[in-house]
Amino acid sequence: MAPKTITLKDVAAVANVSRATAARALNSYGYVGEEAAARVLEAAEKLGYRGNRVAQALRHGQLPIIGFVPGDIQNPFFARIAHDLDVELRKHRYNLLIASSEEDVDQEKALLDNLRALNIRGFILAPTSGDDNQHIARLAKDGAPIVLIDRVAKDIQCDSILVDNEGGAKEAVDYLIANGHRRIAILQDDSRIFTAQERFAGYTKSLQEHGITVDKNLISVSRSTVKHAVDATIRLFSRRDRPTALFTVDSLMTQGALLGLRTMGLSVPRDVSLVGFDDFDLATFTDPQITVVAQPISRIGPLAAELILERIKGSQAAPRNTTFPTKLIIRGSVSNPQI
Amino acid sequence: MAPKTITLKDVAAVANVSRATAARALNSYGYVGEEAAARVLEAAEKLGYRGNRVAQALRHGQLPIIGFVPGDIQNPFFARIAHDLDVELRKHRYNLLIASSEEDVDQEKALLDNLRALNIRGFILAPTSGDDNQHIARLAKDGAPIVLIDRVAKDIQCDSILVDNEGGAKEAVDYLIANGHRRIAILQDDSRIFTAQERFAGYTKSLQEHGITVDKNLISVSRSTVKHAVDATIRLFSRRDRPTALFTVDSLMTQGALLGLRTMGLSVPRDVSLVGFDDFDLATFTDPQITVVAQPISRIGPLAAELILERIKGSQAAPRNTTFPTKLIIRGSVSNPQI
DNA sequence: TTTGCGTATGAGATCGATCTCACTTTTCGC
DNA sequence: GCGAAAAGTGAGATCGATCTCATACGCAAA
Incomplete structure (x- = not known):
């Protein structure tokens, strides 16, 4: 059925070079002859070579994916943040994987285990529970980039963004x-x-x-x-x-x-x-x-993206905890009580 | 920093068997001696072995992820569907990767290319454009499991779920x-x-x-x-x-x-x-x-999940196109016009 | 005793991209 | 014109899990 996927090997064969040379041409590193490079690029274009992120990830260790675990994606608050994260992260060629915990700690645990096995680059979490979060602690201790938003979990050392x-x-x-x-x-x-x-x-x-x-x-x-x-x-x-x-x-x-x-x-x-x-x-x-x-909802997503990207780059700085102030907007739903 | 991840090799070493035997014990297939199996399981438990989905995916060809590309995740309509999809797919051990196209065809193209390179299992799409969708046609022709929701794209042969x-x-x-x-x-x-x-x-x-x-x-x-x-x-x-x-x-x-x-x-x-x-x-x-x-928004997500799962299982049935009826709910926002 | 099957195990190949290393060819300085 | 550095290339190892295949043992039937 599906015409099998184009691999680097196919490209190399068409361009009449070795896989190594083809890789060099496509990723422009090391020495490659101009002519050979041209042939490789042409072949890749013609075949529609796309690369295989999975194989790349296996080599490098990680997928270009950042996981977002909100309490509930249907809540406009989280939907907005998901949107902002998506926009920011895409600029840096990361994909956002959204997996809602449905405010269920067990589900949250399962999800994190899952995402971990996927070797994704980092986690942006809104922990469901204020207390039960051994699983997050473990994740943090293992050095995974984590940013907590909206909620913190006790005794966890990592970046967080809250509101007051x-x-x-x-x-x-x-x-x-x-x-x-x-x-x-x-x-x-x-x-x-x-x-x-x-x-x-x-x-x-x-x-x-x-x-x-x-x-x-x-x-x-x-x-x-x-x-x-x-x-x-x-x-x-x-x-x-x-x-x-x-x-x-x-x-x-x-x-x-x-x-x-x-x-x-x-x-x-x-x-x-x-x-x-x-x-x-x-x-x-x-x-x-x-x-x-x-x-200040519009500031949370962008800041979270910024923090996680820095951690991914390897920042070992002390955890940064930001707390945004809130603002009471007085409209018309309050009056004096009737006696 | 991070204590390096536990691989099958580590487990095998601790259990004092070969990688092959360890794999057999963990995935229970082929012949494994009872005693050896027990040792492997114990070692895996002790080391906290988690498996590496990326490596597994490389072997099998695909990640246990289904991509959802809505027009806009902030629209409650899509947020609701995303939620329903997530719930259904998780039952079958798939993760949902949400990547919003922001109603931009170019972004949609880039996203699909991206997701494709990730070797995910299937796509649930709400195509941004009614006309410009060569990219989707190509995807469909290559045999990727696709379900279109809310919107169809002209001349594309695949399952779809619409409303009237x-x-x-x-x-x-x-x-x-x-x-x-x-x-x-x-x-x-x-x-x-x-x-x-x-x-x-x-x-x-x-x-x-x-x-x-x-x-x-x-x-x-x-x-x-x-x-x-x-x-x-x-x-x-x-x-x-x-x-x-x-x-x-x-x-x-x-x-x-x-x-x-x-x-x-x-x-x-x-x-x-x-x-x-x-x-x-x-x-x-x-x-x-x-x-x-x-x-009938509550029916769209579950049906889409059902369809995509069947396609993933390999169903070659003719495309199924479902159109749900709508219902006019009369409340109070209409009256006769003033002359 | 020999043949044969069921059981159990490990060595090695494989998936696709990348990287190291070794090797060859070219270029340049003196 | 000769040696050294630079440029260009490919063979093979690597990432981690899985699968095939070969092998080895035990026990029963011939």
């Missing part, structure tokens, strides 16, 4: 409190996830600083999808003395909360005030527009 | 006309893209069937991002006798149109009626909820 989750969350809740709210709920994803932990910490810190007791009943955990968030929101607001305000920890959950509240006939901000973490396109279309804690 | 773009678009425009609209604008992406062509065809077909002349001034082309769509919308509706209705060809553009109209102070559906192609999460939150042509 705790500060951002605290600012959001501070703002709600400043508007007179005291019964403030939080809708968060799996508490194993680092960002969830940090954003939750910001939430509790703000409450405590204002002398408000943290009420377990106001804490809702759900998977980070619009659907799950809708359900969680409905549960949260079905209680008798429901919260007057809600803080959501990512954009999918913010959207879910909006849909959930609408389903229940609750109006934002008249009945419930809302602040979300992570900005999203439609935040300014909804009525009212949604107040959010924005992350 | 023309029918869906026509239904949408028919609906607008039935509500009394005659000045109906369309906001579409690059007309080189297959889906854009088909959806545009549905648009013109509907107009023509109702005896309405297609007005060039009502046709706006923009890149498929929320930002570009906002600008295009504003341009479209800044005209003196502006359209009374708008049909947008994908969800990002629908969102852009919503934002653009809001910016201009135009109300949906009072001033402008709107129907979008492709449903999206927030379509039911906005006020009013948006009427859309929904695609």
Whole structure:
């Protein structure tokens, strides 16, 4: 069926030189006669020689691939970063292999094992778990280039790029409190996830600083999808003395909360005030527009690419940890609570 | 630095057998003595032997990777499909390599060349161009497993999965006309893209069937991002006798149109009626909820995975072309035009 | 005792590209 | 015009896993 692939040997045969000479001509190194080189290039062109990355990789040790393991490729936050990474890395002739962990540590472990066996050049990870990450530690210790984004894993020595989750969350809740709210709920994803932990910490810190007791009943955990968030929101607001305000920890959950509240006939901000973490396109279309804690998302991908490329080049510098500040964007989803 | 990788040779040495025997024990084929096998497995375990996919791939010819080339990974439509593909393919021990073409034919060509050189097992493509696709034809002719999704490329013999773009678009425009609209604008992406062509065809077909002349001034082309769509919308509706209705060809553009109209102070559906192609999460939150042509998106990824796996297994069956029907979901973004 | 088969193992070839090394031919300086 | 350096080339080794083939042993049937 498939006309067998063209190998260097074929090219060499047509050009009437040895494989060694053909390789020299194609990769322009060492001594090659002009005439011979021309013949080789012509032959390669004519045959459509493409080279075999796998064989090259076996020789050099590694494939020109960088692995990206986000928590969930469907989250626009990660999709955007994937896109930015792809653009940057392609400039340097690397391919991006995206393998989502689906926020499952076991899957993450399996994936890393897998990618490792593929001999890829480096890893850009958003670790699912803040605690369980022996596997990442091992990877780092073996000297693999790694950049962690969005989340860090404890006790791992490697480059990382974060945003100020705790500060951002605290600012959001501070703002709600400043508007007179005291019964403030939080809708968060799996508490194993680092960002969830940090954003939750910001939430509790703000409450405590204002002398408000943290009420377990106001804490809702759900998977980070619009659907799950809708359900969680409905549960949260079905209680008798429901919260007057809600803080959501990512954009999918913010959207879910909006849909959930609408389903229940609750109006934002008249009945419930809302602040979300992570900005999203439609935040300014909804009525009212949604107040959010924005992350400098456009800077994460490019920086991650830069860091990983340096590591691949062999940089032995101390781990660089960047934390970007967040920014509270005040729109119209917060008002004073009704008494 | 990195403790060098464990090879089969190392395992064999520790187990005190030859490489051949070690391989037999690890992959359980041929004759191996029980005792020797046990020693090999133990040694592999102890050393943390992982195998080298690259070397295996060189031997077998191919990497356990399937390439996915969407038009744009940031479009939720493709992100969802990527996710579904990933889940399905992982079950069969394949990795998914996502490389977005950014709707650029040259980039698409370069990517395919690249992936080809990587000796991956198959390709799942959403071709950027409806016309310029010699590169895909060549790939198909060389017998590579290919599944085209969302868009087909002319004259290419391979499996494909589409939705009824023309029918869906026509239904949408028919609906607008039935509500009394005659000045109906369309906001579409690059007309080189297959889906854009088909959806545009549905648009013109509907107009023509109702005896309405297609007005060039009502046709706006923009890149498929929320930002570009906002600008295009504003341009479209800044005209003196502006359209009374708008049909947008994908969800990002629908969102852009919503934002653009809001910016201009135009109300949906009072001033402008709107129907979008492709449903999206927030379509039911906005006020009013948006009427859309929904695609059976959850069926595309799994089917594509199934098809590609069969091709990889060696199926020589005639190309299977599936076209899923679309469904007009009527919500509240269409009303009668003001005179 | 010999033939023969099932079991068990290792030596070596193979996949494709690259690199080292050895060898030949040309060129140039003195 | 002679030797040394430079230029050009090919044979063969290498990367790691796998597969073929040859070999060797044990045991049973002839």
